[in-house]
Amino acid sequence: MRTTDSMTNILAITKREFFGYFGSAVAYVFIVIFLMLLGFFTFYISNFFEMGQADLQGFFQWHPWIFLFLIPAVAMRLWAEERRMGTIELILTFPITVWEAILGKFLAAWAFIGIALALTFPLVITAAYLGNPDLGAIFCSYVGSFLMAGAFLSVGIMTSSFTRSQVVSFIIAIVICLFFILAGFPPVIKALSGWSPAWLVDLVSYLSFLTHFMSIERGVLDLRDIVYYVSVIAFMLFINGVVIQNRRTA
């Protein structure tokens, strides 16, 4: 009984938030920018046609960097807008738990990003048409990219709960996400390993979104990587809940 109630509550929130994206031009602008940026990097910087790679590495390697800017933009309104308009006072006095509200919002934004990601599919078809890509590896990379997007998003929704300003939320989210990327960025790892002990280097790179994404990209969907992303998401959403419950004002 409780769980079906929970599900329907979450679903109600998800539906509202999800159609909220499409109710304004923001959704279309976001999708267009996402596809254009990805296209630009893939075709002009990575030289997609000349690479002849079977796993679309020249396409997926850009995802973390594009997510870094676009996902905080998708997430920033989730709580900040609610606080600014005072509607948080209604949503938090409805007979639903804070966790249902958070999950509902998170899932809506995640589904939205999932759609943007799915719209890159013509690229796979092109690759399959031109060559002989490893479809298994591509599938894994999509799953990895979607999981990583969830991790970015969980940071964004958390920072959105800190403030009533979307801009502030956006900036804090980018800073935190940048840390999660750079911790696994090869040049940073190299610089770090010059002076710090190996366990610290391992720990830092373990914390990075990038490390786990690269490992999934190789075509192995390791349970450990999935657990990593799910834990990051759970942790960020937990902080989100604590912040919302301990807020003194709207």
Added chain:
Amino acid sequence: MIEIRNLAKKFGTKTAVDDVSFKVEKGEILGFLGPNAAGKSTTMRMITGFIPPTSGTAVIGGHDILTESIPARRKIGYLPENAPVYPDMTVFDYLAFCAEIRGFRGGKRSRAVEETLEKCFLTDVKRQTINTLSKGFRQRVCFAQAILHDPEYLILDEPTDGLDPNQKHEVRLMIKEMAARKAIILSTHILDEMDAVCTRAIIISRGRIVADDAPANLKTRSNLHGAVSLTLQGGDPEAFVAKAARIDGVASAKILEKEDDAAKVRIFPKAPDAALLNTILVALSESDCRASDVFVEQGRLDEVFRRITS
């Protein structure tokens, strides 16, 4: 029944609500009154579970808002101050969303929404986006949200704020109609509204309850209660006032204003219910003034309010 037990809220070192306790039974409409920053909204926010109290709690129909928050909130309809609503949804979609959150499904959901639209005179604008509505209509949409699930307990923070006189009247009627089956707490700055709608008034000032009584009883606390006001034409009002002041049971009499021929006079009794009117009228007939207007004051809420809260 809503039972508020020793509710208190501190923001830092500042006490917004200080040890407030009261009970509201079904059938009662409790008016929550107080100057700005008295703590009305803060109290309502604690009753509805939006902000946690520093100490004390509220029990809504047997469910403690702190420990059994969800069942308690199910029984409440809440109209927050400034009527927040999602601006980019249509009126219908918004209410449908609220209905879904309240557990209405399928046909039941559309029926609940349609009925509420009708009750709140929103049917004509149901396809309109909320941010294109006027302030009064937005207020009504939020009010609609509060009564959608026919809750046992209604908490309304300034429900008629921003409405035109006709709409104010409609909303008051609606509140009165619903009252038999519900316990209603509403806050307001309009004293006439409280007089017209509420069966009981609580006045709070600086976070504390300073009066808890029926509006009619509150009025009797007014200095004006039982005073006789007259408008006199011609003659010598000073002589009349001097004479009236000597009548047994009269505390004082004075001329409020004087203009050409007319004078406004008020006579205060020693004890509020001394039946003075007759003696005053006799004195009046013996004087050379003619009265164009005689009025026994009920007492004024605004005067009581000012005296209690300042």
